[in-house]
Amino acid sequence: MRxxxxxxxxxxxxxxxxxxxxxxxxxxxxxTAYFDVPGLLKxxxxxxxxxRPVVEKQVLLxxxxxxxxxxxxxxxxxxxxxxxxxxxxxxxxxxLYAVDSVALPGGTLRRxxxxxxxxxxxxxxxxxxxxxxxxxxxxxxxxxxxxxxxSAKQLEMHYQNGLLATYRVTGVQKLILFDSxxxxxxxxxx
Numbered sequence: 001m002r003x004x005x006x007x008x009x010x011x012x013x014x015x016x017x018x019x020x021x022x023x024x025x026x027x028x029x030x031x032t033a034y035f036d037v038p039g040l041l042k043x044x045x046x047x048x049x050x051x052r053p054v055v056e057k058q059v060l061l062x063x064x065x066x067x068x069x070x071x072x073x074x075x076x077x078x079x080x081x082x083x084x085x086x087x088x089x090x091x092x093x094x095x096l097y098a099v100d101s102v103a104l105p106g107g108t109l110r111r112x113x114x115x116x117x118x119x120x121x122x123x124x125x126x127x128x129x130x131x132x133x134x135x136x137x138x139x140x141x142x143x144x145x146x147x148x149x150x151s152a153k154q155l156e157m158h159y160q161n162g163l164l165a166t167y168r169v170t171g172v173q174k175l176i177l178f179d180s181x182x183x184x185x186x187x188x189x190x
Contacts, residue, residue, distance in 0.1 A: 033095075034089045034093070034113055034126070035088075035089065035113065035126060036089055037084065037087045037088075037089065037126070037138070038084060038089070040135060041077075041080050041083055041084065042077075044080065044164050046076075047163060048074070048076040048163075048164060048189070049075075049076050049077075052073070053074075054071065055070070055071045055074050055079075055187050055188065055189055056069070056070050056071075057070075057071060057186070057188075058184075058185070058186045058187075059183075059185050060182070079187070080167070082155065082169055083138075083140075083155055083167075085122065085123070085140075085153075085155070086123055086126055086140035086155055087123075088113060088121070088123050088126055093121060096116055096119040097113040097114060097115055097116060097119075097126075098114045099111065099112070100112045100114070104129075107131055108130070109129070110127060110129045111128050111130070112128075113125065113126040113127070122142050122143060122144050123140060123141070124141040124142065124143055125140065125141045126140045127139045134159070134161075134162045135157075135159050136158070136159050137157065137159065138155075138156070138157045139154070139155065139157075140154075140155040141153075141154055142155065148175065148176050149174065149175050150173070151171065151173040151174070152171055152172055153171030153172075154168075154169070154171065155167075155168075155169055164189050165189055166186065166187065167186070167187045168184070168185065168187070169184070169185050170182075170183070170184040170185075171184075
């Protein structure tokens with residue numbers, strides 16, 4: 001008898017838990033806390049895939065020489081993937097970045113997100129220059145330092161008329177017991 005009443009109580013609890021739940025979250029409630037880097041990259045990748053521009057790339061080689069090449073077909077999602085590392089718009093990171101906004105002449109706004117002291121996340125700083133809803137420049141500093149590896153990179157994207165014009169990645173990586181490797185890549189969308 002006790003098993004039956006316990007089983008009935010358990011079934012009733014399960015039914016209550018499966019009843020009408022809370023309403024779906026309001027889209028306005030899901031607003032981004034910081035700048036939406038993945039959204040920008042997805043929109044740019046789609047526009048560039050449709051436009052199919054040629055890209056001129058410059059790569060800094062180990063000997064210090066610059067090598068330039070032109071790429072006719074580019075998978076923009078893969079090409080811009082490294083910029084995903086600048087994403088700080090995750091629920092776990094809310095409140096961990098200080099936001100400074102500066103209004104510049106001509107209606108331009110620079111919003112800078114700086115990692116607060118004691119925060120353990122690779123993005124040290126993200127800066128977005130925009131005019132209205134149109135991004136003109138995005139820069140980020142990303143660094144990792146642990147007993148096995150040190151790496152730091154500077155990410156830059158420059159836009160003209162809402163479309164990516166140039167992008168650059170510069171950095172250094174130092175593995176324990178190995179020399180530092182410096183690298184730089186610059187792309188110009190034509």
